[in-house]
Amino acid sequence: MPQPPHSAVSALVDFQRQAIARALNLLEDRRPDRQAQALTLLDALSTQPVSAQVVGLTGPPGVGKSSLISRLIEPQVQAGRRVAIIAVDPSSKVSGGALLGDRGRMQLAAEVYARSYAARDRLGGLSREAFSAVFLLRHCCDVILVETVGVGQSETDIATLADTTVLVVQPFSGDLLQFIKAGVMEIPDILVVNKADNQALAQKALSDTQAALALARRPTPPEPEAWDSPVLAVSAATNLNMDALNQALRAHWRHLQATAKLEKKRAAQHLEWGIGEIRHEVGQRGLAALGGVEGVRAAWNRQPAHWSVVRKLTALLERAQ
Numbered sequence: 001m002p003q004p005p006h007s008a009v010s011a012l013v014d015f016q017r018q019a020i021a022r023a024l025n026l027l028e029d030r031r032p033d034r035q036a037q038a039l040t041l042l043d044a045l046s047t048q049p050v051s052a053q054v055v056g057l058t059g060p061p062g063v064g065k066s067s068l069i070s071r072l073i074e075p076q077v078q079a080g081r082r083v084a085i086i087a088v089d090p091s092s093k094v095s096g097g098a099l100l101g102d103r104g105r106m107q108l109a110a111e112v113y114a115r116s117y118a119a120r121d122r123l124g125g126l127s128r129e130a131f132s133a134v135f136l137l138r139h140c141c142d143v144i145l146v147e148t149v150g151v152g153q154s155e156t157d158i159a160t161l162a163d164t165t166v167l168v169v170q171p172f173s174g175d176l177l178q179f180i181k182a183g184v185m186e187i188p189d190i191l192v193v194n195k196a197d198n199q200a201l202a203q204k205a206l207s208d209t210q211a212a213l214a215l216a217r218r219p220t221p222p223e224p225e226a227w228d229s230p231v232l233a234v235s236a237a238t239n240l241n242m243d244a245l246n247q248a249l250r251a252h253w254r255h256l257q258a259t260a261k262l263e264k265k266r267a268a269q270h271l272e273w274g275i276g277e278i279r280h281e282v283g284q285r286g287l288a289a290l291g292g293v294e295g296v297r298a299a300w301n302r303q304p305a306h307w308s309v310v311r312k313l314t315a316l317l318e319r320a321q
C-alpha cells in the first residue's frame with residue numbers, strides 16, 4: 001500500500017489547521033481513489049498516540065451547549081492546549097450544510113479548530129462523518145468538544161464516541177431527567193444545569209436533577225472504581241461555576257486514566273466506529289453476512305491499523321460472494 005508523505009502525518013499531529021481541514025475533506029470524499037488515500041493516511045495516523053480527551057456535550061436545543069463550549073475553550077487555550085470543536089447540527093438537514101452560527105459565536109484562536117456537520121445518516125444525532133472526524137482529530141489535539149443536540153435516547157449515541165459525556169439541561173426542563181429516572185438514558189458522566197444566572201429556577205433544577213440521579217443509581221453497593229457523576233449549576237452567560245465544570249472534566253479524565261475504563265471505552269468506540277463503517281459499506285445484510293456485530297467483534301483487530309480493518313472485512317465479503 002502506498003505510504004502517505006511523512007509530512008502529512010506530522011502536519012496533522014502538529015495541529016496544522018490547513019492540514020486537518022484537508023484530511024477531513026479527504027475523509028468525506030466518496031470517490032474510490034480519494035477514499036483509498038484517506039484510509040492510507042488514517043492508517044499511518046493510527047500508529048500515533050491518541051492525545052485527546054473527547055468530551056461530548058449533549059442536551060436539548062437552545063440549552064446553551066455552544067455558549068458553554070465557548071467558555072470552556074478559554075482556559076484550555078490559556079493553558080496551551082489544542083482544542084477541536086465538532087458541532088453536529090440536526091437543523092442543517094434542511095440545507096444540507098453546516099451551521100455557521102455556532103462557529104461565529106466561538107472565538108477561534110490558532111489553537112482551536114472547529115467544524116460543523118449535518119446529522120445526516122445516523123440516528124441519535126451523530127453523523128458518520130463526525131464520528132470519523134473525531135477519530136482523526138484524537139491524534140491531533142489535546143481536547144475535542146463535540147456538541148450534539150439530543151433528546152432522550154439519542155444521548156446514548158454520544159456516549160459511544162465521547163470519553164466524557166456531559167448532559168446539559170436548563171432550569172425549566174424536566175424531560176431529560178425523566179429519561180434518566182426511567183433508565184432510558186445512561187447516566188452521563190457530568191450533569192450540568194446551565195442558565196443558573198436565574199437563581200431561583202436553577203436551584204429547583206439542581207435539586208430535581210440530583211433527585212433524578214439518586215433514583216437512577218442502582219441500589220447495589222457501588223463498585224470500588226465507580227465514578228460519582230457530579231451535578232453542577234453553571235451559567236455560560238456570566239461564567240458562573242465554569243471553573244468547577246473544567247475541573248470536573250479534568251477529574252473525569254484522570255479517573256478514566258487511573259482505572260482500566262479508558263482502554264475499555266476506546267475499544268468499544270473502535271468497534272462502534274467499525275460497525276458503522278461496515279454497515280455503510282455493505283449494508284445491514286452485509287453486516288449480517290459477516291456474523292453481525294458479534295462476528296465483527298471477533299474479527300476486530302484493533303492494532304496497529306484499525307482503519308484498514310473495514311476494508312479487509314468488506315474485501316473478504318466481496319470475495320465470498
Ligand SMILES: Nc1nc2c(ncn2[C@@H]2O[C@H](COP(=O)(O)OP(=O)(O)OP(=O)(O)O)[C@@H](O)[C@H]2O)c(=O)[nH]1
Binds near residue numbers: 195198
Ligand atoms: N440567561 C442565560 N442564557 C444563556 C446561557 N447560556 C446560553 N444562553 C442563551 O441561550 C440561547 C441558546 O444558546 P446556545 O449556546 O446557542 O444553545 P445551544 O444548546 O448550543 O443551542 P442549539 O445548538 O441550537 O441546540 C442563546 O440565546 C444564549 O445567549 C446562560 O448561562 N444564561
Ligand SMILES: [Mg+2]
Binds near residue numbers: 065067102
Ligand atoms: Mg449550539
